[in-house]
Amino acid sequence: MHSYDSLLATVTDSRGRPIADPATGELVGHAPEHGVGHLDRAIETARAAQPEWAALGHDERARLLRAAADAVDESAEALAGIITREQGKPLNGPGSRFEAGAVSTWLRAAATTPLETEQLLDGEHGSATLDYEPVGLVGAIGPWNWPAMIATWQFAPALRMGNAVVMKPSEHTPLSVLALVEIVNRVLPPGVLTALSGDRAMGEALTAHPAFGKIMFTGSTRTGKAIVRGSAEHLPRLTLELGGNDPGIVLPDAEPEAIAEDLFWGAFINTGQTCACLKRLYVHDDVHDAVVEALADLAAKTPMGPGIDERNVLGPLTTRQQFGIVDDLVERAKAAGARVVLGGDPDRELPGNFYPTTLVTDIAPGQPLVVQEQFGPALPVVRYTDLDEAIERANALDAGLGASVWSADPERARQVAKRVAAGTVWINQHGGIHPMVPFGGIKGSGYGLEFGAEGLKAVSVPKVISG
Numbered sequence: 001m002h003s004y005d006s007l008l009a010t011v012t013d014s015r016g017r018p019i020a021d022p023a024t025g026e027l028v029g030h031a032p033e034h035g036v037g038h039l040d041r042a043i044e045t046a047r048a049a050q051p052e053w054a055a056l057g058h059d060e061r062a063r064l065l066r067a068a069a070d071a072v073d074e075s076a077e078a079l080a081g082i083i084t085r086e087q088g089k090p091l092n093g094p095g096s097r098f099e100a101g102a103v104s105t106w107l108r109a110a111a112t113t114p115l116e117t118e119q120l121l122d123g124e125h126g127s128a129t130l131d132y133e134p135v136g137l138v139g140a141i142g143p144w145n146w147p148a149m150i151a152t153w154q155f156a157p158a159l160r161m162g163n164a165v166v167m168k169p170s171e172h173t174p175l176s177v178l179a180l181v182e183i184v185n186r187v188l189p190p191g192v193l194t195a196l197s198g199d200r201a202m203g204e205a206l207t208a209h210p211a212f213g214k215i216m217f218t219g220s221t222r223t224g225k226a227i228v229r230g231s232a233e234h235l236p237r238l239t240l241e242l243g244g245n246d247p248g249i250v251l252p253d254a255e256p257e258a259i260a261e262d263l264f265w266g267a268f269i270n271t272g273q274t275c276a277c278l279k280r281l282y283v284h285d286d287v288h289d290a291v292v293e294a295l296a297d298l299a300a301k302t303p304m305g306p307g308i309d310e311r312n313v314l315g316p317l318t319t320r321q322q323f324g325i326v327d328d329l330v331e332r333a334k335a336a337g338a339r340v341v342l343g344g345d346p347d348r349e350l351p352g353n354f355y356p357t358t359l360v361t362d363i364a365p366g367q368p369l370v371v372q373e374q375f376g377p378a379l380p381v382v383r384y385t386d387l388d389e390a391i392e393r394a395n396a397l398d399a400g401l402g403a404s405v406w407s408a409d410p411e412r413a414r415q416v417a418k419r420v421a422a423g424t425v426w427i428n429q430h431g432g433i434h435p436m437v438p439f440g441g442i443k444g445s446g447y448g449l450e451f452g453a454e455g456l457k458a459v460s461v462p463k464v465i466s467g
Contacts, residue, residue, distance in 0.1 A: 008028075036328060038198075047327040069185075069188045079103070079351040080096040141203050148177060168198055168206055171197070213236055219242065243373050244400075244402060244441065246427040250263075256291045262429050273376065276431045281330065281381045299357040304354065323355055329378065332368050339360070339362040401423055422442065436451065437451060
């Protein structure tokens with residue numbers, strides 16, 4: 001079991017780059033500055049370790065992943081503390097304790113998800129089977145919004161399938177991932193999992209390196225496109241979970257008070273800094289005002305502040321750049337005549353990156369706050385009267401990660417959901433994920449699936465034996 005101080009000490013380097021608490025601006029620690037030489041050595045070590053790791057077989061690898069999950073649970077409070085101080089999300093609510101718990105949950109899911117040999121043919125036309133074998137080396141680049149959880153989504157299935165993994169966390173939140181990997185590596189054999197703290201140049205070098213048979217990336221669409229270009233020479237398999245601008249459509253039969261809390265957390269979990277957050281809400285005129293009122297009441301009662309304060313369940317934006325993006329989009333909406341129901345008035349002089357929970361309505365559907373991903377706590381609510389038009393607007397953008405439909409009639413909602421273009425469409429919820437349910441985007445939100453058996457297949461290479 002680690003304490004916060006002891007775990008932090010294992011992953012910091014006094015000569016490295018300073019990492020500040022986004023709630024206060026205070027120093028959290030110094031992240032090591034790894035370069036391309038470190039990447040080459042990590043690849044060499046991973047190459048040497050991978051064949052023996054693969055030879056252990058599924059059962060033994062699964063046992064070690066379950067042991068790694070136990071190790072994470074033993075140090076969960078320390079890990080949660082680092083996540084809170086570095087990324088900003090509160091300890092409580094759907095915050096850093098939740099994230100640390102999700103790490104062990106997904107480790108166990110990767111260990112226990114079955115993936116059996118598929119018998120494709122067995123009869124007069126011959127025999128054919130389909131199995132999945134290790135890629136070899138997997139390179140993973142993670143984001144800053146859920147640094148430890150998403151790192152686990154990447155490395156846990158890759159390890160389960162017999163690969164070795166080299167990871168580069170976001171330069172904004174490297175300490176969380178370095179700490180997680182330090183915990184997990186107390187159980188795993190040396191060399192099969194390495195995390196390197198570096199900048200964009202490190203990510204570009206990892207993407208272009210011929211050693212990797214698979215690249216996994218979660219982040220912006222722009223960077224995802226750069227990864228496609230940078231990796232093209234060597235044709236690694238890619239899983240790209242890219243930006244989203246998830247729509248929600250509230251049908252006229254919805255009950256505002258019944259859906260308000262799920263709507264709220266669908267939009268504002270992690271202070272809106274989630275790829276599959278609800279980012280634009282289309283509400284039928286019949287229930288528009290009641291939905292807005294219910295959301296405003298909830299938002300006004302939901303405490304925001306420094307994450308180490310046990311009372312708070314919403315925190316700051318992780319970077320000052322993201323604060324500026326959200327602030328600019330809301331100001332442009334206000335200048336265009338939109339109505340700010342709540343929030344929209346940040347104290348720009350405070351040291352922390354706090355942007356208040358904000359609801360904006362009476363907004364034109366083409367406004368930047370609607371059509372650009374804000375990735376923060378500002379939700380535009382667009383009034384509609386024609387459902388076909390609302391669905392058309394929901395589908396109009398080059399984003400297709402998630403979406404949701406809200407109705408008192410689940411079957412009616414399902415029929416609408418079939419018309420919405422997204423990798424996942426939720427009914428009367430938004431953003432709920434499960435380790436056994438595949439997740440991935442379409443259009444500009446990327447391609448490839450994570451979670452469940454499909455996620456295991458994605459970090460493997462198929463082999464058909466026919467005879």
